Amino acid sequence: MIIISRIGYIIGTKNAEKGLFSCILLSEEESNKISKVQEGSYVYVKAEDEEDIIYVGVVKDVQVINPQVNDEGMQFWKDRLRELDHAYSVLSLTEYKVVTVHLFCSYDQEKREIVPIISWISPGTELKLADETLVDSIILRGEDGLRVGTLAYLQTEPAIKLHPDKIIEDSLAIFGTRGSGKSYAAGIILEEFEKYGTPCLVIDPHGEYWGLNQLVKTNAQGELEILAEQGITVNVVYPGQLRDGLTAEQKYTAIGFPPRCIKEMFERIQECDNLFLTPLQINFSDIGLTQITSLVDFTSTQIETIETIWNRITDNYQNAVFDPIGFFQYGLANDDIGRRTENALRRKIEIINGLNIFKDYGQRIVDKETGEILWPENIHDGSQYDTESLQMGHFGPKQITILDVSNPELSEPARLSFCASILNSVKDMMRKEIFRGLFILAEEAHRFAPIDQRVPTKSILEWFAREGRKNGAGLCLVSQRPSGLDRDIISQCNSKILMRLTEQADLKVAADIIAGDFRHYIDRLPYFQQGFGIFMGSASFLPIVIDFRERETNSKFGETKKVVPDITDREKSVAVYQEEWKEKMKQYS
Known part of the structure; x- marks a missing residue:
């Protein structure tokens, strides 16, 4: 009693x-x-x-x-x-x-x-x-689970424990304006899933989540200290290819689009054994016609030619993979490319090939299952190709796999095509029951599933939101612009966390989410302090306001860089700028 x-x-x-x-x-x-x-x-x-x-x-x-x-x-x-x-x-x-x-x-x-x-x-x-x-x-049903924080506004501060299976079943969306703590909260949820051994996949367009491999603590001065003890095992996957005959760092960066924080990652790799870098290329044949024509500005005639070549390959070879140059050469061999179109189309296909995100099959068409050459049909040299882009070895228990697409030189169409191909490969793995479970988190989700726009990642994210739970996959969408996110996908996310929102369009989305007698929270959202969020979902009997706990791992790579070195000392700030400027001038002179 x-x-x-x-x-x-x-x-x-x-x-x-x-x-x-x-x-x-x-x-x-x-x-x-x-x-x-x-x-x-x-x-x-x-x-x-x-x-x-x-x-x-x-x-x-x-x-x-x-x-x-x-x-x-x-x-x-x-x-x-x-x-x-x-x-x-x-x-x-x-x-x-x-x-x-x-x-x-x-x-x-x-x-x-x-x-x-x-x-x-x-x-x-x-x-x-x-x-x-x-x-x-x-309120919390007395179950153990993801210990993400405490009930806000209460002096008793009972711990919030969200049942992980209910989060997987519901699909989760985290909305909050910049600086509200949404990515910080997402990192806490990843930390908690890792404690249960659940493999995780993070789509990271900013390069901010790899710090999960570093355990930290706050010292007496309020500063973060990196602990000697290692954090979560992190595998950073990015668009690229290893190149032999170079230094350790150069072979990871010479081909493709290495992560934004590649230098810091290499420094960390020298100190630990729980951080890995994995350059990866996808199959050109897997991305589809719509995605191909979005990579470069093709004319209508060139698009018709590409469609003709594509249809001929798929009609003749049921389960084939090929590279961009092989695709073009097959079109030439079958007279699908007119003389007026040939040179211009060749240049654009070479631009696509130069992105270095597609696997190279030596200008050949290859059987996806066996790796044997299908075309040219007169080549029988015994060659076999590895046609798999994403493999089970890229994941693991108590491991977070980060799909790092943060390189600023990576175009948005290429970024979306790369992520869509990886997610489709994950979907195939889940259907084949290769994984027992997987938690997928997409940062900046409004870029990957925008409202009223067709992008290659949109349909696959919708599948994970709607059908993923049946295959053991959970989805979490993180966005600072819920008004820019596809409404159907939002409706499929039955668990939601609303943090500080200030834009009227975003508050209208929040008004559609919060129902019944708890709608008065909408007026408070613009004034929520950092790290506070309303949770709604089957893991809680009714909406609750969470005060998210401190991260156990490093979150500094997602923080805004300070423009003013010392707000309390103007002369010191000037001196810091001058010293840094001198060092930079030496490097570039």
């Missing part, structure tokens, strides 16, 4: 159908719990006719009422407050607090079951403050 001193009484009904009741609070002298009661506090009342049944609710608002300060008495007290220092103490004698409570369920303390509210609640019924055990049992 839960025993807590009363904090007030039910005094009336505001809306019985919605479970809204007015309650008067006791004074601080009568109850030492009064200081803890605020909007968001969890409370309960005992049922009149059932000994073990309690009605649980949440405080929606708190009002301070004083009968002395009404329309008639307002002018009197307005004049006295100007003249008398002790006038406020006179007013406080008749001041009291009234709260509106939303009672949302009944709880059987003996059976530990949630049951409907069935009996009337009479005026005068005692109102009590729920303790941590009750909140954990009812």
Whole structure:
């Protein structure tokens, strides 16, 4: 049984159908719990006719009422407050607090079951403050899970434990403006999934998540210190190819689009054995006609020619892979390319080939299953090619695989095509039950699934949101612009975290997400402090405000760089700039 001193009484009904009741609070002298009661506090009342049944609710608002300060008495007290220092103490004698409570369920303390509210609640019924055990049992269902933070606004601070399977089943979306802490919160969720051994895949267009491999702590000065103990195993996959005969760093960066933080990664690799770099190329034949024509500005005649070649290959070879130059040569051999089109089309295909994101098959068409040459048909040299781009070895238990597409020189169409090909390969692996489970997180999701735009990643992300759970794959979309994200995909994400939002268009999306008696949170979203977010989903009985915990791993690679070195010392800032400038000039002179 839960025993807590009363904090007030039910005094009336505001809306019985919605479970809204007015309650008067006791004074601080009568109850030492009064200081803890605020909007968001969890409370309960005992049922009149059932000994073990309690009605649980949440405080929606708190009002301070004083009968002395009404329309008639307002002018009197307005004049006295100007003249008398002790006038406020006179007013406080008749001041009291009234709260509106939303009672949302009944709880059987003996059976530990949630049951409907069935009996009337009479005026005068005692109102009590729920303790941590009750909140954990009812709101969070008393289960262990992803320990992401605590309940905000409560002094009891019960730990938030979100059931990982429910997050996977629902699909999750995290929305928040820049600086709200959305990517930081996403990192916490990744840390928690790793503790359960769940393989994770992160689509990272900023190069900010690889710091998960570094454990950190905050020192006495409030600065982050990297610990000697290693963090999560991280495999950074990026568009590129190894090149032999070069230094260790050069062979990873000579071909393709290495990560934005490649230098820092190499420095870290020298100190640890839980960070890996994996350049990867995809099959040109896997990306589809629409994606091919988006990589370069083709004319309508050139697009028709590409379609003719593509259809001829797919008609003649059911399961084939090929590179861009092999595709072009096959078109020439079959007279699909006119003389007027040949040179211009060749240059554009060479530009695509020069992106170095596609596997090289020596200008041949190859069987995808066996790796044997299908065309030219007169070549029988016994050559076999490795046609797989993404393999099971790129993932692992207690490992986070990061698809790093942060290189600024990588064009957006190439970035989208690369990510779409990887996600389609993951989809095939999940269908073949190669994985028991996988958690996929897409940062800047509005770029990969924009509203009213067709991009190659959009349909595959929609599949993971809709069907992924049936194949053991969970999806998390992170975006600072929910208004720019496809509405169908948002609707498929049944769990959502809303952090600070300020744009009117984004707040309209939030208004569509938050329903019922919790819509008053929408007006508060622009004023949420960093690291606060409303969670809604099956892992919680009702919406809750989470105060996200501190990250256990390094998050500095996602932070905005300081423009002013020292805000408190202008001369020092100037000196820092001058010294850095001299060093840079030496490097580039």
